[in-house]
Amino acid sequence: MTNSKLDRRLFMKGAGAATFMTGAAAIPATSAVAAGRGQMQMSTAYNLDEEFNRIGSGDFKWDMIRKANRPHDVPFPMGVADMDFRALPQITQALQKRLNHHNWGYEAPPADYKQNIVDWNKARYNEDINPDAMVNCLGVLDGVTSALVTWCDPGDKVILHTPNYSSFFSVIPGSLCELAESPMILNDDGTYEFDYADTERLLQEGAKAIVLCNPQNPTGNCWTADQLRRLGDLANQYGALVLADEIHCDFVNKHATYVPYASLGEEYAMNSVTQKSASKSFNLAAHRTAYMYSKNKDLIDRIIRDGIHHRGLMHTMGTIACNAAYKHGAQYMDDMQAYIDGNCHYLESFAAENFPLIDYKTHEGTYLAWLDCRKLAEEFGEPEGDTRIGDVMKQFFIEKAGVNINPGENYGITGAGFMRMNLGTTRHKLKGALNAMKAAMDAL
């Protein structure tokens, strides 16, 4: 029996997620490798094809979605932006070692914590981060909030190019700023472009900052140096700060390039703050550990002084997890990225053959696919009242396919007709989800 038939049979039998997980055929390991440079000798094997069971840990992606959608089962939750793989073994080993101390008093991050962040970014992106102009935060969004609160006065406009990551729609007002949406331009090839004229209009109206997402969630764009420079020139001309959220930077497909905003040159670096974390790359979101940095040390000092989140203390387990990830995870990250690249290509060819109503082309960065469902949306017609077409399509896929994907409107009204699908999962689950979606759409 082929895998797709197996997936389909399991789904059609109404197999619950637990049944799906335990019944799944084991796919031979493709990624059992020893991790990269300068590492301790320990067991480092991992298998990205492992059908790892997340159910019961209390997570948002599996447990919350399944609970919220009862009586429908959701064996394919592909909404929340985290991944379904078992953590890098050295991360778990480092955490276990610390657990054995049975002591949770105040403490500093590991001594080499900042250096490992510096080394990771230098080795992978040739970025030179000054560890004295870097500050830890309890999440990228907390860092964005601190920077906005420091830089802006209450009521100042902050530009967000949409569609864009949903939480910015609450974090910008939550920082007492006014969200100034600038809809992006959709190119014929499915990539997006900033609307520079509209951006300049907002800057002329007094916008004080631009929140930039690079690589972009949800559209998957990796911005080119030219695009970033053009945007940065406008920001610099009008004195607006660029807050570069580069949390997804480790996920860049083979045909694409990630350009760190701070690498554009001195004038851009001095007028920006970059936000990063190991949380997407190594699936550590629950550990609440991130960092931000700038070439402009005065600005970082101001954020430490005036930003509401920076009392300087960090989460013990989070810093240990991040440290182990950056220290031991280079090879794992390369394998993970190649695996996600494979998922994107699998989705592209599956959609071309089987989804007449959904368009998708392998995107550039992040593990999030931005599905063009505008033809599917037409099948459902105009929704009634306040219901969004994305909610109609989400419910359709939950009820008829057991697949949870996110409505495009979550990322701004310009996202209507699109759906975001998380590909941070095994090929086996992805195949199961796609077969189930095909069956649901074929029956329309």
Ligand SMILES: Cc1ncc(COP(=O)(O)O)c(C=O)c1O
């Ligand atoms: C672009 C972007 N920024 C920030 C976050 C959240 O980061 P954190 O959990 O560190 O606040 C996410 C999570 O999906 C994201 O996609």
